Amino acid sequence: MTQPIHRNRTAGTWISWLGSPAQFLILGEDTGEHYCISRGKSPSGGGAPPHSHDFEEGFYLLSGKLTFRAGNAFVDLEAGDFINxxxxxxxSLENKSGEEAEVLIVCAPAGFDRFQIEGGYPMDGPDSPTTPFDEEGKRRLLESARKFGINMSPGEAEFLKEPQIQITRGHEGVTVDAVGDRYRFLANQQHTNGKYAIWDAKLSPGGGPPPHIHRREEEGFFVLEGRVTFYSEDGSFTAGAGDFVHLPRNGLHWFRNETEEPARTLILVAPGGLEEMFLQTGVIVDDPSNPLNAPTAEEKAKLVQVAPDFGIELKLPEH
Incomplete structure (x- = not known):
């Protein structure tokens, strides 16, 4: 399948997880098992118990605050922060604040989605009642964990180890201007054992890439601000803030900010590696407050030259 998938705030697969609603924006079965993404809420005092698993897990805070314990590290994150x-x-994670937190969760490769769907309780949508996380809920979760290889009782010695984590605050990350857009990298393939890369993309009015095909990676978008229009051989649609879009490998597509205001979207590729193309061809931004660097003819020519090295087929207009 090469058709794009568009999910808004109410679409996707919904479950009651640890007593709170969780929305799967994309499942592993949709991405060739390269990744899955969910959006969940954690009430004040909520969180997730200690556990470990054999895949990468990234968290992007959409709102509120959460405290993560990973190995011997304690990390406080707030809206706009990211950790892999x-x-x-x-x-484990805990909401120690007095307000609800909302978080976007990436798992690469996928598999955690199947564990959660089987270990949680199905919901018809965001307005459906949640199921309390009682003793039966714990039994259900532990049974699913055993089935899917999730360790729900890591020893205390595991929390004395130096963890492999990547933390990128809302104002941090290598930033590059790439062919008219600004990309701030939250995690690259070196941070995720090659499983994925993710960046915050700012699209100026009229911004976006030319038509192209990815031969190596699946691509996902979570729109943070504004509106972005996506095109494929099947037509077009516009995604607004809070929407998710998946663009499968081998499908011709492009996207554009067709409004008069800037738009922001998280962009994820799985597996990682494509981020290196932008680092090679773009302009490093030392001060994010500086205006966007307009693309030069030299930059465009370099992109055309190196794109095939990254499995990208550009479909440029003929002159």
Whole structure:
């Protein structure tokens, strides 16, 4: 399948997880098992118990605050912050604040989605009642964990180890201007054992890439601000803030900010590696407050030259 998938705030697969609603924006079965993404809420006093697993897990805070324990590290995150927790690292999270937190969760490769769907309770949508996390809920979760290889009781020694984690605050990350857009990298393939890369993309009015095909990676977008229009051989649609879009490998597509205001979207590729193309061809930004560097003819020519090295087929207009 090469058709794009568009999910808004109410679409996707919903479950009651640890007593709170969780929305799967994309499942592993949709991405060739390269990744899955969910959006969940954690009430004040809520969180997730200690556990570990054999895949990468990234968290992007959409609102509120959460405290993560990963190995021997304690990390407080707030809206706009990101953390990737490496495979095998024992971790937990807790909402110690007095307000609800909302978080976007990436798992690469996928598999955690099947564990959660089987270990949680199905919901018809965001307005459906949640199921309390009682003793039966715990039994259900532990049974699913055993089935899917999730360790729900890592020893205390695991929390004495130096963890493999990547933390990128809302104002941090290598930033590059790439062919008219600004990309701030939250995690690259070196941070995620090659499983994925993710960046915050700012699209100026009229911004976006030319039509192209990815031969190596699946691509996902979570729109943070504004509106972005996506095109494929099947037509077009516009995604607004809070929407998710998946663009499968081998499908011709492009996207554009067709409004008069800037737009922001998280962009994820799985596996990672494509970020290196932008680092090679773009302009490093030392001060994010500086205006966007307009693309030069030299930059465009370099992109055309190196794109095939990254499995990208550009479909440029003929002159």
């Amino acid at each position: 927790i490496g495979s095998g690292v024992a971790h």
